[in-house]
Structures are given as structure tokens and as C-alpha cells.
Amino acid sequence: MFRPMRDVASAAALNFTFDGRALQGRVGDTVAAALLANGITTCRETPVSGAPRAPYCLMGICFDCLVVIDGVGNRQGCLVPLTDGMAIETQHGRRHVEEVEA
Amino acid sequence: MNPSGNRNEGDVVVIGGGVVGGAIALGLARSGARVTVLDEGDTAFRASRGNFALVWVQSKGFGMPEYALWSRRSADDWHGLAAILRDEAGLDVAHSQPGGFMLCLSEEELDKRVEMMRRLHNSQPLTDFPYEVLDHAETKRRLPAIGKDVVGSLYSPLDGHVNSLKLFRALREACVRRGVDYRPEHPVESIVPREGGFAVSGPWGEVRAGRVVLCAGLGNARLAPMVGLDAPVKPSKGQIIVTEKTEPFLHNPMVTVRQTDEGGVMIGDSQEDRGFDTVVGQPILSTMAERAVKMFPRLAGLNVVRTWSALRVMSPDGFPIYDQSETHPGAFVVTCHSGVTLAANHALTLAPAILAGELPEAVATFTARRFHVPAHA
Numbered sequence: 001m002f003r004p005m006r007d008v009a010s011a012a013a014l015n016f017t018f019d020g021r022a023l024q025g026r027v028g029d030t031v032a033a034a035l036l037a038n039g040i041t042t043c044r045e046t047p048v049s050g051a052p053r054a055p056y057c058l059m060g061i062c063f064d065c066l067v068v069i070d071g072v073g074n075r076q077g078c079l080v081p082l083t084d085g086m087a088i089e090t091q092h093g094r095r096h097v098e099e100v101e102a
Numbered sequence: 103m104n105p106s107g108n109r110n111e112g113d114v115v116v117i118g119g120g121v122v123g124g125a126i127a128l129g130l131a132r133s134g135a136r137v138t139v140l141d142e143g144d145t146a147f148r149a150s151r152g153n154f155a156l157v158w159v160q161s162k163g164f165g166m167p168e169y170a171l172w173s174r175r176s177a178d179d180w181h182g183l184a185a186i187l188r189d190e191a192g193l194d195v196a197h198s199q200p201g202g203f204m205l206c207l208s209e210e211e212l213d214k215r216v217e218m219m220r221r222l223h224n225s226q227p228l229t230d231f232p233y234e235v236l237d238h239a240e241t242k243r244r245l246p247a248i249g250k251d252v253v254g255s256l257y258s259p260l261d262g263h264v265n266s267l268k269l270f271r272a273l274r275e276a277c278v279r280r281g282v283d284y285r286p287e288h289p290v291e292s293i294v295p296r297e298g299g300f301a302v303s304g305p306w307g308e309v310r311a312g313r314v315v316l317c318a319g320l321g322n323a324r325l326a327p328m329v330g331l332d333a334p335v336k337p338s339k340g341q342i343i344v345t346e347k348t349e350p351f352l353h354n355p356m357v358t359v360r361q362t363d364e365g366g367v368m369i370g371d372s373q374e375d376r377g378f379d380t381v382v383g384q385p386i387l388s389t390m391a392e393r394a395v396k397m398f399p400r401l402a403g404l405n406v407v408r409t410w411s412a413l414r415v416m417s418p419d420g421f422p423i424y425d426q427s428e429t430h431p432g433a434f435v436v437t438c439h440s441g442v443t444l445a446a447n448h449a450l451t452l453a454p455a456i457l458a459g460e461l462p463e464a465v466a467t468f469t470a471r472r473f474h475v476p477a478h479a
Contacts, residue, residue: 093349
């Protein structure tokens with residue numbers, strides 16, 4: 001559905017995983033852009049109805065691109081630059097809150 | 103549709119379509135009245151949209167024990183109201199009464215609260231109100247998510263909460279299905295007693311009815327004198343923080359922290375515990391957040407998605423005002439700051455009494471005449 005523009009396509013490759021699948025993005029991609037470029041159109045399920053969602057506004061407003069990045073849930077994929085070795089996962093419903101001690 | 107200017111368009115005009123007006127209108131309609139609700143629009147001050155959604159009893163009534171009884175009665179009857187809304191509006195408002203905690207972050211704070219509760223419940227007729235004082239270990243056993251800074255808590259099984267946005271919507275839906283004539287964008291400019299009833303008018307025109315009930319929140323202060331009533335209410339700003347939706351970890355409501363049925367965590371500076379407000383001092387968002395994180399350390403890892411403020415509708419002593427006009431019988435005022443907690447009383451007890459023409463003995467204390475008693479040294 002989406003393909004990178006030529007100048008972006010020439011950027012260096014970055015390796016990442018989505019739900020364990022090995023994929024490639026480019027330097028300069030956001031997480032959301034890398035997912036879309038790899039044909040991934042469902043990145044989360046909503047907490048209330050469980051409806052599937054994909055990155056939409058790509059500018060931090062709609063919160064439809066929420067994903068788990070390196071174990072931290074509910075991150076906005078469109079605002080996080082892709083880095084090499086990132087482990088990205090589908091956000092299933094509500095975020096899990098990590099236990100932390102103050 | 104009723105064109106503006108019609109006469110005798112119903113038995114009762116309710117002014118205000120928030121949680122208070124909605125509950126009164128539903129109760130009136132369920133009692134068989136033909137009801138018109140005159141509401142403002144989306145720009146109205148609307149505590150019904152901004153509140154903290156507690157159905158709270160613990161610690162209420164300091165200085166007026168009848169308020170504790172009235173709050174408890176509503177908490178009891180809330181189960182029935184939730185069932186009515188499920189049946190009549192087809193909506194689950196996520197009401198539950200799992201018991202509520204007031205967490206304390208210092209020994210001094212705990213001592214003050216315990217002393218206030220002891221004084222409150224030493225007074226008749228509040229001796230059989232169940233509550234417990236818990237130390238850190240016992241609080242931790244019941245609420246494993248608390249942090250080390252929680253020195254103890256007060257717990258009452260009477261406290262609960264609800265999804266107040268769903269309540270707001272369900273009241274409106276149930277009213278409409280009962281045939282209530284709900285009119286948004288109908289601000290009221292004047293109420294004139296006329297021919298044994300009332301002519302209520304605004305820029306949109308006029309309606310007439312035999313009874314009028316003022317449920318206009320802060321607007322009641324302006325409207326009440328038009329029909330010989332008194333509602334000296336003033337705004338009291340409250341602020342709320344809400345986090346992203348997370349997995350459920352908090353079953354019970356706290357007086358200032360609760361997780362909604364949909365997963366978001368609300369942090370507020372609730373004044374449900376009036377009489378205790380000096381304990382927390384001037385509430386501001388950062389203080390609220392800091393206290394909440396001390397109570398539940400895992401909140402530190404959550405994203406805040408919104409903050410907002412809303413205006414409480416406060417009478418001079420913080421308690422409700424319920425009156426029927428002496429000079430213009432048939433005109434009533436119903437105003438309070440705990441419209442969610444008291445929704446069950448408003449729909450199930452007060453509304454039928456208003457239709458019958460006489461307020462119940464249980465609310466006699468809440469007359470505004472209490473503000474007119476000369477002060478004694």
C-alpha cells in the first residue's frame with residue numbers, strides 16, 4: 001500500500017522485529033512509517049471494543065499507532081524514530097503497567 | 103415538535119439538563135409527569151462532564167449528620183438506579199460499590215482524619231456507619247499496588263464509583279425514551295409566576311407549566327430569586343488528571359485516585375471530604391500527581407493524556423439546597439455539588455415528592471433558610 005520515496009529508500013537499512021518477525025526499515029523512518037512500508041496495517045487493538053487500528057495521522061494526534069516498543073506499551077509509533085534492533089509488538093488493548101518502586 | 107411559544111406544554115419544566123436535572127426529569131417522568139427539560143448547549147459550565155464520578159459516603163456530613171444519612175441512602179439506592187438505566191436506556195453505567203479508601207501519606211494526616219471520623223461518628227444518628235482504620239500492612243494486603251509512603255488508610259464499604267459520562271448520557275437517553283421533551287440550546291432568562299403556574303422564557307420563546315424545578319447548577323443563583331427561592335451557590339474549581347488506559351490494577355476508588363471501567367486512571371483534588379480540605383492545602387496539578395505517585399508508584403510510568411478543570415456548585419456550607427418556594431408554591435430548587443452520588447435520591451425520592459407537591463422530611467434540613475439564621479457569637 002505504501003512505498004518509500006526514492007531519496008529515503010537510499011538511506012541506510014535498520015533491522016527491527018514486529019511481533020518477532022524480522023523486518024527492515026531505513027534511517028529517518030519513524031516506527032509507524034517503517035511498519036506501513038512493510039505492509040503492516042494493524043498495529044493495535046483498542047482497549048474498549050477490541051477494534052483493529054493502523055497508524056493514521058502520523059503527527060501525534062490520533063493515537064492510533066500505539067505499539068509496544070522494547071517492552072514499553074502505548075508508545076506512539078509515529079513520534080518514535082526507528083533504531084537498529086528495536087523489538088516492536090502489537091499493542092493488545094490496555095497497556096500493561098510495570099511495577100516500579102518509588 | 104413543539105414550536106416555541108406553546109402554552110401548557112407539560113406538567114413540569116426542569117431547568118438544567120445535567121446529571122441533577124436529568125435525574126430529576128427521569129424521576130418525574132417515571133412518576134407519570136409530562137416533563138420539559140430546558141438545557142444549555144455544549145458551552146455550558148457542566149460539572150456533569152468534569153466530575154470525578156465517585157458515589158461517596160465516607161466522611162461526608164461533618165457539621166450536618168443528615169447529609170451523611172442522605173448520601174448513604176443514595177449509595178444504597180444507586181444499585182436500583184443502575185438497574186433502571188440498564189433497563190430504560192440500555193446502558194451500563196459501570197456502577198460498583200466495592201468500598202473506598204482514603205489513603206494517608208503521613209502520620210499527622212492519618213491522625214487528623216481518624217479524629218475527624220471519630221467526631222463525626224460519635225454524633226447520633228451516625229454511630230452505625232461502618233468504617234475501618236487500617237495501618238500500612240493491612241492497607242497493602244487489601245491494595246497491593248500502594249507505595250511505601252502510605253502510612254495507613256480509612257476504609258468504608260459504603261463507597262463506590264460509576265462512569266459519570268455514561269451516567270450523563272444514560273439519564274438523557276432514559277428521559278427521551280420516557281417521552282421527556284429535551285431542548286438543548288434553551289438558556290432561561292426569566293421565570294414569571296402566572297395563572298397558578300410559571301412562564302419560563304429565553305431568546306427561543308416561552309413555555310408554561312404548573313411546576314418548575316431549578317436544576318441549573320451555578321445558574322440557580324440567578325434564577326432562584328425570580329420565584330422566591332434562594333440558592334447562593336458559587337463555583338469551586340476542581341482539577342483532574344487522566345492517564346492512558348491500562349490493565350486494571352485498582353478495583354476500589356480512593357477519594358483522589360480511581361481507575362475507570364475503561365482503564366484510565368483519574369487523579370483529582372476531590373473535596374468529597376469537606377471539612378478535611380486543610381489537610382491537603384492548595385491543590386495543584388503537580389501536587390496531585392506527586393501524591394498520587396506516592397500512593398501508587400506504578401502511576402509514574404504512565405502517560406497523562408488529558409487534564410481539565412471543572413466548577414463545583416458549592417453552597418456556603420457545601421451541603422445541598424432543596425426547597426419549595428413559600429411565596430410561589432410549585433417552584434422548587436435542587437442544587438448540590440455531589441450530583442453523581444445523589445443521583446439515585448434525586449430520581450427515586452426527590453422527583454416523586456416534587457410531583458406530589460411536598461418535599462420529604464428527610465431533606466427538611468437542606469432548606470436555604472439555614473443560611474438566614476443570625477450568627478451567634
